[in-house]
Amino acid sequence: MQKGATLKDVARLAGVSVATVSRVINGHANVSPRTKAAVERAIVKLNYSPNTIARSLVTGRTGIISLIIVQEDPIVPSTWSYELPLVQSIHDYLKAQDWEIQIAMCSYREFQEPGFLHRYLTRNTVDGVLIMAAWMVERHVVSELKTRQLPYVVLGSHDPDYESICIEYDNEGAIRALVQHLRDAGHQVFGHIGGPTHQLHMNQRLQGFLSALEEFGLPTWQRLTKFGDSNVETGYRVMQEFLAGEPRPTAVVCGNDDIAAGAMNAITEKGLRIPEDIAVVGFDDTVVSQVVTPKLTTVRMPLNKAGVLAAQLLMDELSQPNRERKRIVLPCEIVIRASSLS
Amino acid sequence: MQKGATLKDVARLAGVSVATVSRVINGHANVSPRTKAAVERAIVKLNYSPNTIARSLVTGRTGIISLIIVQEDPIVPSTWSYELPLVQSIHDYLKAQDWEIQIAMCSYREFQEPGFLHRYLTRNTVDGVLIMAAWMVERHVVSELKTRQLPYVVLGSHDPDYESICIEYDNEGAIRALVQHLRDAGHQVFGHIGGPTHQLHMNQRLQGFLSALEEFGLPTWQRLTKFGDSNVETGYRVMQEFLAGEPRPTAVVCGNDDIAAGAMNAITEKGLRIPEDIAVVGFDDTVVSQVVTPKLTTVRMPLNKAGVLAAQLLMDELSQPNRERKRIVLPCEIVIRASSLS
DNA sequence: TTGTATGCGTTATCAC
DNA sequence: GTGATAACGCATACAA
Numbered sequence: 091m092q093k094g095a096t097l098k099d100v101a102r103l104a105g106v107s108v109a110t111v112s113r114v115i116n117g118h119a120n121v122s123p124r125t126k127a128a129v130e131r132a133i134v135k136l137n138y139s140p141n142t143i144a145r146s147l148v149t150g151r152t153g154i155i156s157l158i159i160v161q162e163d164p165i166v167p168s169t170w171s172y173e174l175p176l177v178q179s180i181h182d183y184l185k186a187q188d189w190e191i192q193i194a195m196c197s198y199r200e201f202q203e204p205g206f207l208h209r210y211l212t213r214n215t216v217d218g219v220l221i222m223a224a225w226m227v228e229r230h231v232v233s234e235l236k237t238r239q240l241p242y243v244v245l246g247s248h249d250p251d252y253e254s255i256c257i258e259y260d261n262e263g264a265i266r267a268l269v270q271h272l273r274d275a276g277h278q279v280f281g282h283i284g285g286p287t288h289q290l291h292m293n294q295r296l297q298g299f300l301s302a303l304e305e306f307g308l309p310t311w312q313r314l315t316k317f318g319d320s321n322v323e324t325g326y327r328v329m330q331e332f333l334a335g336e337p338r339p340t341a342v343v344c345g346n347d348d349i350a351a352g353a354m355n356a357i358t359e360k361g362l363r364i365p366e367d368i369a370v371v372g373f374d375d376t377v378v379s380q381v382v383t384p385k386l387t388t389v390r391m392p393l394n395k396a397g398v399l400a401a402q403l404l405m406d407e408l409s410q411p412n413r414e415r416k417r418i419v420l421p422c423e424i425v426i427r428a429s430s431l432s
Numbered sequence: 433m434q435k436g437a438t439l440k441d442v443a444r445l446a447g448v449s450v451a452t453v454s455r456v457i458n459g460h461a462n463v464s465p466r467t468k469a470a471v472e473r474a475i476v477k478l479n480y481s482p483n484t485i486a487r488s489l490v491t492g493r494t495g496i497i498s499l500i501i502v503q504e505d506p507i508v509p510s511t512w513s514y515e516l517p518l519v520q521s522i523h524d525y526l527k528a529q530d531w532e533i534q535i536a537m538c539s540y541r542e543f544q545e546p547g548f549l550h551r552y553l554t555r556n557t558v559d560g561v562l563i564m565a566a567w568m569v570e571r572h573v574v575s576e577l578k579t580r581q582l583p584y585v586v587l588g589s590h591d592p593d594y595e596s597i598c599i600e601y602d603n604e605g606a607i608r609a610l611v612q613h614l615r616d617a618g619h620q621v622f623g624h625i626g627g628p629t630h631q632l633h634m635n636q637r638l639q640g641f642l643s644a645l646e647e648f649g650l651p652t653w654q655r656l657t658k659f660g661d662s663n664v665e666t667g668y669r670v671m672q673e674f675l676a677g678e679p680r681p682t683a684v685v686c687g688n689d690d691i692a693a694g695a696m697n698a699i700t701e702k703g704l705r706i707p708e709d710i711a712v713v714g715f716d717d718t719v720v721s722q723v724v725t726p727k728l729t730t731v732r733m734p735l736n737k738a739g740v741l742a743a744q745l746l747m748d749e750l751s752q753p754n755r756e757r758k759r760i761v762l763p764c765e766i767v768i769r770a771s772s773l774s
Numbered sequence: 775t776t777g778t779a780t781g782c783g784t785t786a787t788c789a790c
Numbered sequence: 791g792t793g794a795t796a797a798c799g800c801a802t803a804c805a806a
Contacts, residue, residue: 139554139555168719214532355723
């Protein structure tokens with residue numbers, strides 16, 4: 091059970107120096123075809139493969155990207171259906187380029203703690219960082235990364251001064267499109283059941299909702315603009331409140347599909363019909379939107395595209411540092427189904 | 433911008449040798465309180481922290497666990513809602529013990545390729561491996577790991593000879609409980625719409641279904657035992673077939689919640705009622721089961737427990753190698769809702 | 775084109 | 791208790 095051949099072993103067998111072997115392995119020029127062949131034979135014979143750790147020690151590079159997944163606290167299951175597709179596409183892209191991924195999951199509170207990222211990065215040597223977050227990335231985090239000259243990309247959020255490379259979704263535009271769609275169908279009284287507004291995207295959806303109403307000259311109602319957790323229970327509970335008072339909304343825009351599903355439960359339970367009495371729309375295009383009755387109008391985010399793009403930009407940054415700040419806002423597609431068709 | 437102090441710097445400042453500093457850092461005995469204090473002062477002053485790579489090179493340990501996520505090919509979204517909770521609990525447990533996680537996602541085809549794991553493990557130095565898979569782990573994979581003497585745990589599957597430490601779910605027992613529940617409600621004609629049977633758990637659910645029917649002296653019908661992909665479409669399509677022929681099932685056991693949701697669509701579309709005309713049950717207790725109408729009876733798997741247990745067993749193995757093989761089958765809980773209540 | 779020698783930052787084995 | 795010093799496996803500047 092040979093415990094791994096080393097450069098020296100290969101050199102000895104090939105009758106050359108370790109430097110030459112190293113050159114062959116790293117594809118340097120200036121090595122004669124003859125010796126190159128000899129070295130390669132030796133490598134095959136000894137089944138040699140370079141020691142990644144030793145290589146990292148001398149080069150200072152590890153070939154590892156840290157994927158930091160910043161999460162709600164406590165964790166909300168609905169975010170999982172959103173995170174894994176991203177992880178998947180990021181992983182696939184990076185893997186194709188022979189990069190490895192180290193993941194770090196943490197709550198947004200943890201991530202914001204002054205020492206957290208610092209500690210993490212001093213303990214772990216990585217070549218780049220990909221931050222998946224739904225919260226503003228604070229200045230001290232940015233400065234930690236800049237100080238270390240560590241290439242990084244923010245996915246799903248940004249920093250206060252837009253000093254980073256970041257990728258976001260056009261939540262506002264998507265909500266605007268939904269509102270327009272509903273207005274075109276004649277709706278006048280809109281309700282909104284949002285998720286936690288400390289989440290950037292939930293806040294953007296709220297803002298999009300309010301500004302769309304304003305743009306279209308539609309009234310807004312304080313009591314019809316509510317928030318809660320991003321789950322079925324919130325949708326159910328808030329919708330019950332909506333139904334118990336006046337005015338009653340004829341269209342309800344929800345922060346995500348789970349909330350919408352809860353709202354639908356409350357509506358049908360009251361004996362009201364969707365969409366005839368009240369139209370409901372969600373966000374995220376999860377499987378939930380396809381199994382509720384009627385099927386749910388929702389928004390499909392370009393998750394795969396976002397993940398690939400994030401990985402791509404990080405690679406760019408890695409190969410050619412000091413690129414300027416950049417902000418990309420990806421458009422989302424609205425998916426119209428029965429829950430909003432009159 | 434000091435690019436990181438080294439042991440040597442600390443030693444110089446503290447007026448001792450690097451060996452002594454190393455001893456202090458690693459908490460060795462035989463170092464006088466006086467010099468220890470001096471060293472610690474120097475460490476703080478220089479803001480020193482050890483270089484993980486260099487340490488790994490000499491110790492041969494990295495503090496990294498590889499989490500290999502083996503997936504359906506092509507990827508099925510419904511698996512995401514199942515995988516991330518596991519990743520989450522594994523991560524949380526390992527993080528608490530200062531281990532880092534490197535993830536590798538691959539299709540089950542890739543994972544079964546003779547060279548795949550070998551290549552991965554020679555490129556990546558990790559201290560242990562956690563394999564998340566729904567497919568039998570082939571012998572050559574086991575032998576690769578054993579040869580390297582690399583501690584590993586299999587989560588969600590096992591190997592042909594049960595030579596590994598593995599954690600599974602009692603799929604058969606859960607299905608048996610469901611069938612019993614339905615039989616007690618008077619059902620006699622059962623249908624099954626399963627996922628891909630090359631997945632271990634889907635196969636176990638099928639076997640559980642068949643053996644439960646046999647145990648309870650209920651008839652099985654070839655045309656009512658079908659499979660497809662683990663999605664809504666399969667459930668819808670197969671249920672339509674069931675409804676188009678004879679006998680018509682009065683209870684349908686589905687491979688997962690998505691399939692069940694599809695089946696429910698087909699049933700209500702025909703003007704039939706659930707559960708009065710046909711009862712439906714799913715598996716996984718995803719959010720889908722809570723948003724369909726009526727709510728879906730399903731099975732809740734102890735995902736969190738499984739993840740923690742897997743991490744725990746891996747840690748045990750790491751600290752005390754050569755433990756014997758082990759197979760743990762975790763019981764699942766059936767969650768009874770309206771879709772099966774008569 | 776190739777070889778020698780040095781360093782990367784640790785830990786560990788010796789002596790003292 | 792403490793300090794030299796040899797590994798660990800590799801890349802590379804410099805010589806040849």
